[in-house]
Amino acid sequence: MAMEAWLMDDSNEDPRLPHRRNPNEPVSLDRLAELGLLYCNLNPAIYQNDQELTKIREARGYNYMDLLDLCPEKVDNYEEKLKNFYTEHIHQDEEIRYCLEGRGYFDVRDKDDRWIRILIKAGDLIILPAGIYHRFTLEPSNYVKLMRLFKGEPVWTAYNRPQEDNPARKEYIKDLSEKFGVSLAAH
Numbered sequence: 001m002a003m004e005a006w007l008m009d010d011s012n013e014d015p016r017l018p019h020r021r022n023p024n025e026p027v028s029l030d031r032l033a034e035l036g037l038l039y040c041n042l043n044p045a046i047y048q049n050d051q052e053l054t055k056i057r058e059a060r061g062y063n064y065m066d067l068l069d070l071c072p073e074k075v076d077n078y079e080e081k082l083k084n085f086y087t088e089h090i091h092q093d094e095e096i097r098y099c100l101e102g103r104g105y106f107d108v109r110d111k112d113d114r115w116i117r118i119l120i121k122a123g124d125l126i127i128l129p130a131g132i133y134h135r136f137t138l139e140p141s142n143y144v145k146l147m148r149l150f151k152g153e154p155v156w157t158a159y160n161r162p163q164e165d166n167p168a169r170k171e172y173i174k175d176l177s178e179k180f181g182v183s184l185a186a187h
Contacts, residue, residue: 003039003124005032008107008115015086015137016105019117027116034179035110036129036172037118044100044122047147053098056125062096062149070104071143085136089158092168093151095128102144109133111176120144131172133161 005027008019029039042053056062072078088109097106099120106118106126120126128134138144148154163169 005118038127064150096149098125098147100145104144131168
């Protein structure tokens with residue numbers, strides 16, 4: 001089953017709720033790909049010996065891997081960590097997450113600076129490009145187990161918005177502008 005995404009409403013309710021507009025405005029995988037996001041669905045039950053995952057890691061140079069159980073029982077200062085993940089930011093490198101259990105939401109900005117909410121669940125592998133504004137939260141179940149992949153030594157530094165002068169952000173905006181054939185103003 002493919003990943004599900006939609007334009008978010010403007011509500012200030014609990015960020016762990018779906019925040020769908022009424023009526024719902026789905027966002028296709030093609031539209032996410034236009035923003036530089038990559039997605040595939042794998043079998044999380046065999047992640048330790050999954051040849052497809054191995055091929056992806058080798059092809060993209062992901063030589064670092066760790067697992068993160070994100071839930072109140074396993075993470076010190078859980079609420080503070082979740083608040084930090086939900087603060088809008090960018091990274092200098094791709095952000096690669098493979099959901100093994102549970103569910104959560106990645107929110108990304110589209111070219112018009114609107115939030116797109118992406119539901120990730122077991123089997124979803126998502127790659128966010130360097131320089132894209134994004135944030136992460138869980139569903140009300142408060143549990144997700146993620147595999148984090150990285151090229152080389154991991155750098156977990158988040159650069160909170162605004163970051164228009166950040167080289168990764170500039171490169172991302174340049175790539176989007178070329179893709180859409182227009183000059184996109186940095187948001």
